[in-house]
Amino acid sequence: MFFGRQYSEEELRLIRCIEEVVAGSGGGSDDRCLRAAAEYLCRKRLGEAASLDKIAARHGVQLLCVYRWYSKLFQMGYRYPRDEFEHHLETVRKIYGEAVAEEVRRLYEFLKSKGAVQGLKPGGVVAALLYYAAKKHRFKYDVVKAAYEFDTYPETVEKNIVLFQWYIHGII
Incomplete structure (x- = not known):
C-alpha cells in the first residue's frame, strides 16, 4: 500500500481479496497476469461490472495471459460468487x-x-x-x-x- 493515501472500505476489501487469491494460488506475487486475473475475480465477487480486457490493459499484460490464469484459478476452486x-x-x-x-x-x-x-x-x-x-x-x-x-x-x-x-x- 502507498503511504499517505486513505482507502475506502470497498478498496480495502478488494485489496485483501486480491492478496488472498494471489497467496493461495501458488504463483509469484509479482506475476502481473496472476494479479490481473485475481483482480478480475475479486471485482466480480464484490459485485462490480469488471472487464477482463480493461484490467489486463491496466496491468500492462496480454488478455490471453490473464485468461489462462483466470482459468487456472477457476480450476483451483476460486470462483465468484464463492458459493x-x-x-x-x-x-x-x-x-x-x-x-x-x-x-x-x-x-x-x-x-x-x-x-x-x-x-x-x-x-x-x-x-x-x-x-x-x-x-x-x-x-x-x-x-x-x-x-x-x-x-x-x-x-x-x-x-x-x-x-x-x-x-x-x-x-x-
Whole structure:
C-alpha cells in the first residue's frame, strides 16, 4: 500500500481479496497476469461490472495471459460468487450492514455444524437467519420482503425459522 493515501472500505476489501487469491494460488506475487486475473475475480465477487480486457490493459499484460490464469484459478476452486451462501451474505452485508451479516454467518456456521442446513436452499436459510439477526440487532423484519430479497417463498422462510429455533435454543 502507498503511504499517505486513505482507502475506502470497498478498496480495502478488494485489496485483501486480491492478496488472498494471489497467496493461495501458488504463483509469484509479482506475476502481473496472476494479479490481473485475481483482480478480475475479486471485482466480480464484490459485485462490480469488471472487464477482463480493461484490467489486463491496466496491468500492462496480454488478455490471453490473464485468461489462462483466470482459468487456472477457476480450476483451483476460486470462483465468484464463492458459493450461493456467500452470494446471499453479500446481499445481507449491502442491505443490512456488516454486523448483521456476521451474525447471519455465525448462526449459519452453528447450524451447519449441527447438520440443520443440509439439503436446504441457501436463500431460504439466509432469509430465516436474518429473522434471528433482526431480533438481536433490533430492526424490523418482514418475512415477505426477506423472501423476495433472497428469491424464495415466505412459507419456506417461516418453515426454516421454526426449524432453526429448535437448534438455536438448544432443544435439539
